Amino acid sequence: MRMMLLVFLAVWAAGSVVAVEKASPLKVDYVAKKVAEDVFVIHGPKGIPSPENQGFMNNPGFVITPGGVVVVDPGSSVQVGEMVLAQIRKRTDKPVVAVFNTHVHGDHWLGNQAIFEAFPEVKIHAHPKMMERVEKGAGIQWLEIMLDLTKGATAGTEVVSANTAVNEGREIEVGGVVFRVLHDGQSHTDNDIMILLPQKKVVFLGDNAGYGRMLRLNDGSFQGNIRNLNRALASGATVFVPGHGPTAGAEAATEYRDYLQAIYDGVKEFFEDDLSDFEIKPKLLPRLARWKDWTDFDSLVGSHISLAYLEVEAAEF
Ligand SMILES: [Zn+2]
Numbered sequence: 001m002r003m004m005l006l007v008f009l010a011v012w013a014a015g016s017v018v019a020v021e022k023a024s025p026l027k028v029d030y031v032a033k034k035v036a037e038d039v040f041v042i043h044g045p046k047g048i049p050s051p052e053n054q055g056f057m058n059n060p061g062f063v064i065t066p067g068g069v070v071v072v073d074p075g076s077s078v079q080v081g082e083m084v085l086a087q088i089r090k091r092t093d094k095p096v097v098a099v100f101n102t103h104v105h106g107d108h109w110l111g112n113q114a115i116f117e118a119f120p121e122v123k124i125h126a127h128p129k130m131m132e133r134v135e136k137g138a139g140i141q142w143l144e145i146m147l148d149l150t151k152g153a154t155a156g157t158e159v160v161s162a163n164t165a166v167n168e169g170r171e172i173e174v175g176g177v178v179f180r181v182l183h184d185g186q187s188h189t190d191n192d193i194m195i196l197l198p199q200k201k202v203v204f205l206g207d208n209a210g211y212g213r214m215l216r217l218n219d220g221s222f223q224g225n226i227r228n229l230n231r232a233l234a235s236g237a238t239v240f241v242p243g244h245g246p247t248a249g250a251e252a253a254t255e256y257r258d259y260l261q262a263i264y265d266g267v268k269e270f271f272e273d274d275l276s277d278f279e280i281k282p283k284l285l286p287r288l289a290r291w292k293d294w295t296d297f298d299s300l301v302g303s304h305i306s307l308a309y310l311e312v313e314a315a316e317f
Helices: 002-014 078-089 112-118 128-150 222-233 251-272 277-291 297-316
Strands: 032-036 039-042 061-065 068-072 096-100 123-126 171-174 177-182 194-197 202-210 239-244
Touching (some): 032 239, 061 078, 061 177, 068 078, 078 112, 096 112, 096 171, 112 123, 123 128, 194 222, 202 222, 222 251, 239 251, 251 297, 277 297
Parallel strands (some): 202 239
Antiparallel strands (some): 032 039, 039 061, 061 068, 194 202
């Protein structure tokens, strides 16, 4: 609510309707990197949404099949979605026939609008809990967060939610390419899906992993996130696309998993010594040196310890 008020005040203070006009296209010429045969990822900047990155910060992916193009996470705004379409156009003139949204966080899916406007027949897939959350207002909240953090660079973006619910085990085939949906309970959120392409040995992890960048875990579960990453690692995939940070081999999943495990195990150990979360932090930090240079480590490690503390405490009773 406060965010809505801030946006309203910003528009009002500007004394014009400029803020509701569509903002400019992305300035930086991003590159789609080929990560497997016919599979591409546009790796976004690692920071949080800002006027400089125009809100672009995730890793939109696309897969070209004989039956059309499939997009995973078209980004945080209509501008990012249009950039993704432009990148697709450099590689193929086939239509986009399907989209997957890995979870409800708006930096991953507000770009749906651009895909839907260009291809109104497109099937946009997401977990039913994500669709329910968007229905209840999460999309509007994310629009406001993006507008606020980017100072209007995402203006013109509208909520276009998924239109097709998918859950654990669902397989969708497009042009002979299989997309298998993995969902095993609460992880980074309660509505994450990972997309496994068994033939291409590629897995889109969504925000179950950042690589070189820490992620908020306020809506998630340490144990669930670790479990889901172990599952991705056992899936037969050799190419791992994290929600943020570079695509890589298994290390794009193991590094973040090991971090979550180090936090959870450390907190559990000190919890059993009757330490409080603020006493635990200085004792645990030396064990986390491996990740200290990751983007947003300093701003998130405290919250991760507090969240792990609550989870450990809940597991004890
Ligand atoms: Zn997220």
